[in-house]
Amino acid sequence: MNPQSTMDGGRRWLTTVGTNLPRTVVTIDDRVTADEAFRLAAAGTGLAWHGDFHAARNLLAAMSRRCGTAAGKPFRVQRDHRARRARILGRLLVPLDSGHVLPLRRGPDVREACTEVFGPSETASLVSLRELLGIVGAHEWRVKGVEIPALGAKIHPHHGVFSPVRGEYVDLVARTPLPAKELAFDIGTGTGVLAAVLAHRGVERVVATDNEPRALACARENFQRLGFTGIETRQSDVFPPGRAPLIVCNPPWLPARANTPLERAVYDPGSRMLKAFLDRLPRHLEPGGEAWLILSDLAELLGLRTRGELLTAFERSGLEVLGREDIRPRHPRADAREVTTLWRLTTRATPVPD
Structure with a gap:
């Protein structure tokens, strides 16, 4: 499971799950509505967040609610729904500076967690917020x-x-x-x-x-x-x-x-x-x-x-x-x-x- 990376606008794309950087990436901040963010992500647009980290997490949660649910549906329908949900939510992106520093207001220190997964980094990068949260959570389990x-x-x-x-x-x-x-x-x-x-x-x-x-x-x-x-x-x-x-x-x-x-x-x-x-x-x-x-x-x-x-x-x-x-x-x-x-x-x- 090797991280994959491509170059985009001076920032490297980091992922461990094999997804590609969206062809179109737009910069957003806390002025974007959850409806607009969901519409763009569902259409395949990447959303590069610049603003407060906690606001980005709230936006991710709001987008998740807009994905709906497949509870009670057959197993294969539920699996397809979860895959589509993962694709949409994976398009909310956050920047990392050299050394895996998260340059967002109120952003946590993710350097150690990201280095464990991606290795050392001396270049700026983009990563899915959803994946970054998973990496941080896994690091906490690894320590605990x-x-x-x-x-x-x-x-x-x-x-x-x-x-x-x-x-x-x-x-x-x-x-x-x-x-x-x-x-x-x-x-x-x-x-x-x-x-x-x-x-x-x-x-x-x-x-x-x-x-x-x-x-x-x-x-x-x-x-x-x-x-x-x-x-x-x-x-x-x-x-x-x-x-x-x-x-x-x-x-x-x-x-x-x-x-x-x-x-x-x-x-x-x-x-x-x-x-x-x-x-x-x-x-x-x-x-x-x-x-x-x-x-x-x-x-x-x-x-x-x-x-x-x-x-x-x-x-x-x-x-x-x-x-x-x-x-x-x-x-x-x-x-x-x-x-x-x-x-x-x-x-x-x-x-x-x-």
Whole structure:
């Protein structure tokens, strides 16, 4: 997830989500009405704000209200609505001077947060206010950390790495009996929270993989903070070389398109990662070992995948279910009907032919 930049009027365009600088950019201040700002942004015009920072935040909130809502609509309609809303709100822009200094009245100090994401800067730039607020919020979480009861410690997520604020899946890994303690693979480690839980439970060696360098840097920092020296990180699409008696994977839960890099932790187009994990698992799981696949049934509740399709995928990959651990969500924004499951899988003695 590398920041993208282009030059515009002497200011560099900064983004981590792959959007382009609008072709037309006009300068606005607190004299613009929310209706006019929304009309321009909806038509594709970028709005470069010069004025009070808090007034810019208020304008962003007013524009958001004008986007309306898709509550109660089908999942795909809601996703399209959120994508359009993000495009419109992303066109309210703010300047950054050299060193990521925000030159707006009452503007916060964003230098450290922006340097973490974009690297050092000696040139002036433009950035979406909505994205800047996300960067600042992520920096605050990185500094504060997320309390993980299973560790008795905090995990510190980086910007662009999915934060373990919903801890049910962590609890599942913390309470399920370990089949072995000599080696485990953690596939798609993210912040490294599950690898850390395994090490905390006494697994002697953990290999944590991810295909995002930003995630691996985050995981390594967390392992160092926690003092876990027996965890190795590897950049890989799925598995590291070799076999292990325990393989843990918490893949993206929803088989749908990701609109931003961060959403790749939640959305898995066509269930690509899930299918790759299941198809390759028999070649990496030790005979008699267990794979712990952690999935919410939210995809089933939204009509994106059926339970039968999931069980068929297990069967097709030559896997059988040894058991399962279920947990209900605790997060107030989660669907109360949702159940998160840790599926305990193993390979069949006689694999099914292709």
